Amino acid sequence: MKVELLEAIDGEEAISIFQKKRPDLVLMDIVMTPIDGLVATRKIISMNPQAKIIIVSQYPEEEFKREAFACGAIEYFNKENLSAIPSVIKKYLQTPYK
Template sequence: MKVIIVDDDSLVISALETIVESAGHDVVATGKDGTEAIELFREHHPDVLMMDIRMKEMNGIEASKKIIEAHGAANILLVTTFKDEEYISEALSLGVKGYLLKDNYKGIVPAINAVASGNMVFDSEIVQSFNKQEIKSNIGFEELTNRELEILELVAEGMSNKEISETLFISEGTVRNYISTMLSKLHLSTRTQLVVMYYKHGK
């Protein structure tokens, strides 16, 4: 698995590199800011991009936005010391696949593996820090049909549209339509927000 690590602290990069490589993954490049992250992603097309948020030239949120716009399938894992709700909200709206705190060393490798497999990962402390009232205002699971709830559970398990279609014997287009309908009903904008809402209020 190819991994890129971007952080403005060389000691953090060294520590993360050691953890990632000890798990048998290849760190193909490292960078110190969002601008470098964009160039490195374009050059290497990694399986996972691990990136800090607060960096001088361009922060991780802005870099994530540009990378996802250019490479829709980008697997970005934000690894940071900040659990500020504003950052979390922005990351969710962009479609970032994971948000992990740096002190969660044991969670780094499992998070990389999960994100590379198409799953979404959020540090338990991150989930607990979401503005409960803000998300609660969007709760409307009673508006979902049984079929929509069934698909929502599979989305929350990290299944892709293709995997869901094969499991339920329906087309990928039908799965996409169901997900779009759920997002509309729940006043959400991304698949990631749907998963977070499910685990926080619906599971």
């Protein structure tokens, strides 16, 4: 499987990259400025409801997880559990982005 990694320094750049490149999968942090990852997730999902976004955060609290799913994220990972991410990425890359 060929993988191209793209990196954004903030939520605005993440949105811009998504518009231009239409990646199959997005890993999004919550804490970014001026637009945080949840706002960026909402905007990306509003552009394309089939976008696959995984939120990765240092916040283990359930309220952040609920908010991430309410914004349209398909998964939520605490940064302390990053070892599980490769298998989840593989799972979601099995079905190409539309």
